[in-house]
Amino acid sequence: MDWLTDPWQFEFMQRALLAGFFVAVAGAVVGAFVVLKGLAFLGDAVAHTSLAGAAVAFLAGGSSTVVSLGAIVAAVLTAVGVANLSRRGRFSFDTSVAMLFIGLFALGVLLMSRTRNYALDLNSLLVGVILGVPTEDLILMGVLTAVIVVVTAYFYAELRYVAYDPELARASGVPVALVQTGLLVLVALAAVVAFRLVGVLLVMAMLVAPAATATLIVRRLFWIMVVGAAVGTVALVGGLYISFHLDVAAGPSIALTAVVIFTLALVLSPRRLARWRPRRVRVT
Amino acid sequence: MPLQIESPSHLPQSIQGAGDGSRTQQARQAPVIRVEGLTAGYGRRVALEGITFAVGQGELVGLVGPNGSGKSTLIKTLIGLRPPWRGLVEVLGGTPAQSRGRIGYMPQVESVDWAFPITVREVVAMGLYRPRWGWARLRGFRDASRPAVEGAMERLGIGHLAARQTGELSLGQQRRVLLARTLVKDPQVLLLDEPAAGLDVAVEHDLMEVLVELARQGKTMIVATHDLTSVYEFYSASLCINRHMLAYGPPREALTEDVLVRTFGRHLLVFHRGEHGYTAEPHVHHGVHEHD
Numbered sequence: 212m213d214w215l216t217d218p219w220q221f222e223f224m225q226r227a228l229l230a231g232f233f234v235a236v237a238g239a240v241v242g243a244f245v246v247l248k249g250l251a252f253l254g255d256a257v258a259h260t261s262l263a264g265a266a267v268a269f270l271a272g273g274s275s276t277v278v279s280l281g282a283i284v285a286a287v288l289t290a291v292g293v294a295n296l297s298r299r300g301r302f303s304f305d306t307s308v309a310m311l312f313i314g315l316f317a318l319g320v321l322l323m324s325r326t327r328n329y330a331l332d333l334n335s336l337l338v339g340v341i342l343g344v345p346t347e348d349l350i351l352m353g354v355l356t357a358v359i360v361v362v363t364a365y366f367y368a369e370l371r372y373v374a375y376d377p378e379l380a381r382a383s384g385v386p387v388a389l390v391q392t393g394l395l396v397l398v399a400l401a402a403v404v405a406f407r408l409v410g411v412l413l414v415m416a417m418l419v420a421p422a423a424t425a426t427l428i429v430r431r432l433f434w435i436m437v438v439g440a441a442v443g444t445v446a447l448v449g450g451l452y453i454s455f456h457l458d459v460a461a462g463p464s465i466a467l468t469a470v471v472i473f474t475l476a477l478v479l480s481p482r483r484l485a486r487w488r489p490r491r492v493r494v495t
Numbered sequence: 496m497p498l499q500i501e502s503p504s505h506l507p508q509s510i511q512g513a514g515d516g517s518r519t520q521q522a523r524q525a526p527v528i529r530v531e532g533l534t535a536g537y538g539r540r541v542a543l544e545g546i547t548f549a550v551g552q553g554e555l556v557g558l559v560g561p562n563g564s565g566k567s568t569l570i571k572t573l574i575g576l577r578p579p580w581r582g583l584v585e586v587l588g589g590t591p592a593q594s595r596g597r598i599g600y601m602p603q604v605e606s607v608d609w610a611f612p613i614t615v616r617e618v619v620a621m622g623l624y625r626p627r628w629g630w631a632r633l634r635g636f637r638d639a640s641r642p643a644v645e646g647a648m649e650r651l652g653i654g655h656l657a658a659r660q661t662g663e664l665s666l667g668q669q670r671r672v673l674l675a676r677t678l679v680k681d682p683q684v685l686l687l688d689e690p691a692a693g694l695d696v697a698v699e700h701d702l703m704e705v706l707v708e709l710a711r712q713g714k715t716m717i718v719a720t721h722d723l724t725s726v727y728e729f730y731s732a733s734l735c736i737n738r739h740m741l742a743y744g745p746p747r748e749a750l751t752e753d754v755l756v757r758t759f760g761r762h763l764l765v766f767h768r769g770e771h772g773y774t775a776e777p778h779v780h781h782g783v784h785e786h787d
Contacts, residue, residue: 247608247610247611247612248608365632368624368632368635368636371613372621372624374608374611375607375608375611375613375618375621376602376606376607376608376621377606378602378603378606379600379601379602379606379621379676380624381576382574382575382576382595382600382602383621383622383624383625384595384624384625384626385624385626426612430612430660431612431613431614432611432612432613435612
């Protein structure tokens with residue numbers, strides 16, 4: 212039984228577990244909307260554009276926390292930019308996301324190329340730092356996760372109303388544009404939490420896979436969030452075990468575990484594909 | 496009977512509301528909906544021009560016009576989602592925004608995301624939504640268990656579906672869910688944007704029975720529709736628009752062949768139905784959605 216308990220004797224594994232739990236919770240709460248409303252591309256874009264903010268902060272000589280704050284600022288800018296571009300500029304949601312994606316990501320890579328130890332840092336941003344999370348970063352991510360959960364809970368009725376029927380929500384006095392922008396910001400914040408811990412490439416693993424799995428198991432918005440968080444946590448623990456014992460990278464191990472769980476649920480689910488494929492709906 | 500506040504001079508005399516005495520009197524005293532010289536649109540495009548009409552309590556008004564003729568714009572103006580560019584819009588004695596709490600609005604069903612996981616009860620309870628702040632928000636979570644929700648579901652015969660997901664219901668049942676959501680606040684005025692779109696004849700007939708019953712209970716309704724046969728049979732008035740108002744009055748008087756040609760821009764299949772006057776079926780383009 213040692214293989215079960217061994218990993219957790221190390222502090223970096225304990226930290227990884229806590230950090231991963233934040234990602235699982237933030238990812239599932241927001242992920243329910245991402246899966247149901249087809250916002251995955253935004254999550255992916257934010258993961259990349261966060262790089263720009265992180266790069267600027269890094270070049271300014273910032274600490275790890277400042278780098279995280281840079282990423283947060285870039286993420287929020289992306290979400291607000293997408294919301295405005297797709298609403299006022301008559302562009303489709305995808306096109307709006309793509310424009311922000313290209314612009315900020317290119318800027319990020321450009322700035323990264325100015326740094327001397329470019330390769331090393333880029334790598335840490337690509338795969339995350341889950342096995343070496345500094346304490347300040349851990350706290351920041353915890354706070355961010357708490358903010359995401361509390362805001363989603365507080366505005367649950369509005370978020371759900373707008374997601375279900377924006378026309379009527381508007382007629383009922385819901386500030387629809389504000390709620391839609393807010394949802395995109397929440398997605399962006401969750402993407403940043405995931406970005407710092409599992410890296411650019413694996414944000415989707417925590418934002419989409421657990422929530423998509425949950426829609427195969429339960430069919431109420433609230434329970435999709437809860438089960439999604441549970442699935443994300445299981446994927447996290449499983450992935451950390453694999454990473455520890457097989458001596459492979461943690462991020463990809465977690466991501467692969469999440470996808471394997473999704474596949475199992477898909478094969479075993481009586482409802483199969485029906486639930487997790489959202490109808491294409493404009494969200495902004 | 497509808498009340499013609501002003502008789503636009505370009506309308507033929509025959510189509511103006513004749514009116515039976517009592518109702519007209521009532522409407523003249525306090526029309527529930529009053530629109531005078533309304534012009535509205537999107538961006539720089541004028542969607543409605545010079546619309547004038549008034550609706551008394553308990554009227555069931557069929558809003559008739561081709562796709563893109565401004566039907567949705569008119570309804571959105573009446574609920575306050577679109578500002579009038581010119582003219583007066585008054586509902587229940589106030590501006591649409593002031594009266595919003597007493598107006599029930601059912602948008603076109605395209606805006607609903609049926610794939611979203613939510614139960615019938617939860618959707619009906621959405622009709623009780625109002626912005627709350629602080630701890631008062633917690634009361635919103637009790638909306639789904641309120642008697643009004645139960646009542647609205649029973650009224651439309653969907654009580655047994657309360658725990659079902661709306662996405663797995665039939666089209667007719669989904670329409671009843673949306674109507675129940677509209678009714679849950681017990682509004683005085685109902686504005687329904689093509690509630691019958693896509694329904695088969697039998698289901699639409701069921702829906703009409705519900706609407707007629709609501710009119711009998713004193714609800715004032717404006718219903719955008721493409722089904723002229725139903726307008727003839729069940730509605731107390733028809734309002735024909737195609738950017739301009741082309742006719743307003745009791746369907747048998749207002750829906751003349753001439754008016755229909757001018758409303759829909761082409762000849763329609765029109766045939767006599769004994770003393771009921773004309774019945775007509777417009778050639779509606781299926782699959783073409785209205786985006787006005």
